[in-house]
Amino acid sequence: MNDTLVIIPTYNEAHNISRLMDAVLALEPDIDVLVIDDGSPDGTADVIKHKQTEYPGRINLIQRNGKQGLGTAYVEGFKYALDNDYLFICEMDADFSHDPRDLPSLIREVKEGNADVAIGSRYCKGISIVNWPLRRLILSYGANLYARIITGLPIKDTTAGFKCIHRKVIEALDLDRIISNGYAFQIEIHFRAWNAGFTLKEVSIIFREREEGVSKMSKSIVREAVWRVWSLKFKSLVGSL
Ligand SMILES: Nc1nc2c(ncn2[C@@H]2O[C@H](COP(=O)(O)OP(=O)(O)O)[C@@H](O)[C@H]2O)c(=O)[nH]1
Numbered sequence: 001m002n003d004t005l006v007i008i009p010t011y012n013e014a015h016n017i018s019r020l021m022d023a024v025l026a027l028e029p030d031i032d033v034l035v036i037d038d039g040s041p042d043g044t045a046d047v048i049k050h051k052q053t054e055y056p057g058r059i060n061l062i063q064r065n066g067k068q069g070l071g072t073a074y075v076e077g078f079k080y081a082l083d084n085d086y087l088f089i090c091e092m093d094a095d096f097s098h099d100p101r102d103l104p105s106l107i108r109e110v111k112e113g114n115a116d117v118a119i120g121s122r123y124c125k126g127i128s129i130v131n132w133p134l135r136r137l138i139l140s141y142g143a144n145l146y147a148r149i150i151t152g153l154p155i156k157d158t159t160a161g162f163k164c165i166h167r168k169v170i171e172a173l174d175l176d177r178i179i180s181n182g183y184a185f186q187i188e189i190h191f192r193a194w195n196a197g198f199t200l201k202e203v204s205i206i207f208r209e210r211e212e213g214v215s216k217m218s219k220s221i222v223r224e225a226v227w228r229v230w231s232l233k234f235k236s237l238v239g240s241l
């Protein structure tokens with residue numbers, strides 16, 4: 001039984017997922033992967049099933065019916081990680097925006113006790129993003145600044161989706177209270193962990209825009225984040241987070 005689980009939510013990632021499995025599973029022998037696929041019409045789940053025979057016991061697949069959002073996928077993944085006794089639990093996108101080669105340093109920070117949550121950050125050493133149109137960069141940078149000011153979070157990349165979390169953090173979070181589903185989900189995880197007294201540490205990564213497949217970002221995901229930061233802050237102030 002390995003001690004590290006990398007959770008990867010997927011929706012139409014058939015062109016990326018096979019190569020990503022190879023890259024992640026080659027890193028270290030004590031890493032397992034959990035893919036949460038929301039019934040991708042492009043057959044992502046079939047690619048995973050084929051991959052499972054190549055790496056016996058190291059790839060798990062949860063198949064859900066229809067696209068239900070990133071947040072609920074991760075909550076399901078976190079519950080699986082707790083049930084299966086993983087100690088170090090990582091979040092990662094399937095589209096190679098998160099370079100698998102950065103995973104070991106995130107895991108190391110948590111294993112060595114330097115942080116309870118190690119966050120792969122795009123904004124802690126200037127801006128380390130490749131191939132984003134200026135519009136998207138401004139939106140993301142602005143959203144991060146806004147979320148940071150309102151929540152008071154002591155990190156630059158509040159919406160970062162590449163991280164390693166110690167099991168004890170996930171045990172302490174009341175997973176059924178998590179309400180965000182898009183980018184706000186990442187802000188909410190950071191905020192709840194920080195609010196509970198856990199340490200967050202940013203590790204600089206280079207984020208590259210995907211080359212295969214399409215982004216699932218939508219206006220409603222952005223809208224959710226805009227008002228969610230206020231409700232998180234308010235709830236923490238009145239003690240009902
Ligand atoms: N299971 C699941 N995965 C999703 C959903 N939406 C996005 N993803 C996955 O979440 C990750 C990030 O999404 P992406 O479209 O790359 O967003 P972007 O990087 O903000 O443009 C990718 O691995 C997607 O396949 C969803 O509703 N359900």
Ligand SMILES: [Mg+2]
Nearest residue numbers: 093095097210
């Ligand atoms: Mg992406």
